[in-house]
Amino acid sequence: MSQRIKIKALLTGELTGKEVTVKGWVRAFRQNRFIALNDGSTNNNIQIVVDFENTDPALLKRITFGSAISVTGEMVPSVGSGQKVEVTAKTIEILGDCDPEEFPLQPKRQTLEFLREKAHLRFRTSTFGAIFRLRNTLAFAVHKFFNEKGFVYLHTPIITASDAEGAGEMFRVTTFDPQKPPLTETGEVDFKQDFFGRSTNLTVSGQLEGELGAMALSDIYTFGPTFRAENSNTTRHLAEFWMIEPEMAFYDLNDNMDLAEEMLKYLIGYALEHNREDIEFLTQRLLDEEKQKPQAERSEMSLLEKLQFCLDNDFVRLTYTEAIDILKESNHNKKKKFQYLIEGWGADLQSEHERYLVEKHFKKPVILTDYPKDIKSFYMRLNDDGKTVRAMDILFPGIGEIIGGSQREERYDKLVQRMNEMGVPTEELWWYLDTRRFGSCEHAGFGLGFERLVLFVTGMGNIRDVIPFPRAPKTAEF
């Protein structure tokens, strides 16, 4: 038997005239004669032509939607018009039957909500095939980008002891019996007896550890799972997600923004170059979906156009203060169309304000900088005005905040002062403070939510559809 060839390779047509073996899952079986076969190597199917008059009817009956089969036959130019090449089957073997009465998927459009409940099978659909091939490409491109720039991929811990970072609720890590944990004399849980001899949690960010690496290796990045125990029920939050956190010594905020913008464009460009077909499929999918909507609600740009637009245009950069002025003077604000009206300086921006800036005012990605210190974290570098910090948020249309970053406070005294002001215990973070005591230097970094990037590139609307097995409140099956 000839060696099995993946469908992506077959569809190039290079093997026309040769005998090939192809294996995959049946996507359609029409007229007892035409099998559309897919093996996940590409969004496209190969058409298998069956000589049904000379094939055992019992075998034909087992070729059903979803079954796994192996076909050996000749690659030939297609007689039909829908495809260039096809395989004329000589032998067909059923590898795995698929009872159509039991199989939850159907050869038709199914809702994303339904498929979310069938996460173990949704990879079999065209949409999720495209999404997860794109996710893979983007993950690979992240490593390629940083590797080409001489960054060191640093593995920061997933289990952390510090709960001082203030980045949200954490998942506890313990080997204690929840029914009867050991208690101290005063009746509190005695974490000294726990596995690590102290209270531990799943990481909410690798940044602080990442900074330690950057203060020796110059440029590092992390790319790993991150956990937040927030009770968030939105289309852009997960309890377990993947985050990319570069940290660069001798970078100021402008260097930081330059790197972030270059990286996002590199990643989008890489996906367009290497997974064009998948993006085109998802673009068409969105267009079909929008046909149902009234003209006014349709997007101005298709997914493909939107991605290309991001590559071709510089991101807008402005300060928080300038953004407040724009919002305050906007007709939207004057006509009281914001739920939260912009009164003055100092308040955090709501989602509606960010969306207005990105989607209505500038109509392109926006980088906001220099936020009031009171609404940002303790580690961000204080500006000379004493009121703002060197923070930056990158806002994308439809996604909101895709990157959050800052230049870090490298001055020991100022950092300790900020920690005291914000109630961050300095004793617990003695190791973090040590970097400011011994050879401290200017440095900066940011965090990119990987799933938010995948959301943007795939054009999907719900973050639970761009991670294979989403973890969210009340959601941990599979």
Place this chain on the structure above:
RNA sequence: UCCUGAGUAGCUCAGCCGGUUAGAGCAUCUGACUGUUAAUCAGAGGGUCGCUGGUUCGAGCCCAGCCUCAGGAGCCA
């Protein structure tokens, strides 16, 4: 967690003012057809109307509580 909406066949949905035996398309099964591309044509099977309780002569429909899902908000990446 808050606000809004939804839950009826395997899937997507309709179901009037509370009234007899709850419907359609797709899917599935049976048969026909056989160069199809979401194949087509004919027929058949398929229901705990989310759960619990209440109102009523009578509830898919009205009321209360709960569960689940979706969208929006907050937290943020």
